[in-house]
Amino acid sequence: NMPGGATQVGNPTGAHQSSTPALGIDDWDNPDAPVFAEIAPMPAGLETWVSLYLAITKNPERGSFVYDKATDRAMLRWTREQNAPAVAAAKSLFDRINKANTTMYRYDLFGPQLKNFADDFCYHPLGGCVLGKATDDYGRVAGYHNLYVTDGALIPGSIGVNPFVTITALAERNIERVIAEDVRTAA
Incomplete structure (x- = not known):
């Protein structure tokens, strides 16, 4: 919070x-x-x-x-x-x-x-579509082809600091894998 x-x-x-x-x-x-x-x-x-x-x-x-x-x-x-x-x-x-x-x-x-x-706002909402649970380890939503999560929803809860850099790093890491495996192999 x-x-x-x-x-x-x-x-x-x-x-x-x-x-x-x-x-x-x-x-x-x-x-x-x-x-x-x-x-x-x-x-x-x-x-x-x-x-x-x-x-x-x-x-x-x-x-x-x-x-x-x-x-x-x-x-x-x-x-x-x-x-x-x-x-x-x-x-x-x-x-x-x-x-x-x-x-x-x-x-x-x-x-x-x-x-x-x-206390009536959440500055950096996290969770809801947790990495490795609702998605695979790269943000691909389980059971849905070509549906990806790339934001703070992947993080299960507070990480103790502003999550901006963590969210950015996850998004960059995940999109590199998605492009390499999903986009390039489909072309």
Whole structure:
């Protein structure tokens, strides 16, 4: 899970900010609340006095999809309460950061509820069509000719860091094999 949190800082962050993570805070080995947090400056175009943290946690909770025959749809089974372990882990880290830097939480960024964590999104969704289970080892969907998965759905859960590079590496590796074995042999 990846809850977001924001703290107010005492020094300007600058109006011209990047939109990619600028720093990582590794507290992954913390036995009570493992977290890896990315500081992603808010690209607002004006001074915000804010650092936005995206926290990757080891949430033991997992969602699942269940087929609803009446509606002929797959429904996600996930409750808001399942976010609690992720938010608690992130809060533990951010509380320590705020204390050490004499900063404080912002309560005005995530809607009218005046909360300091946004736990209603998933920044890098993973899983759903896991490599080696729903697909072969190269993303070919079992039982479907010429149907491939090449995104984060192949990864079963959190890998502890931003999964962008892992997803890219898997996609490149898989497509090379698919081109070599499926496309070239069909031609």
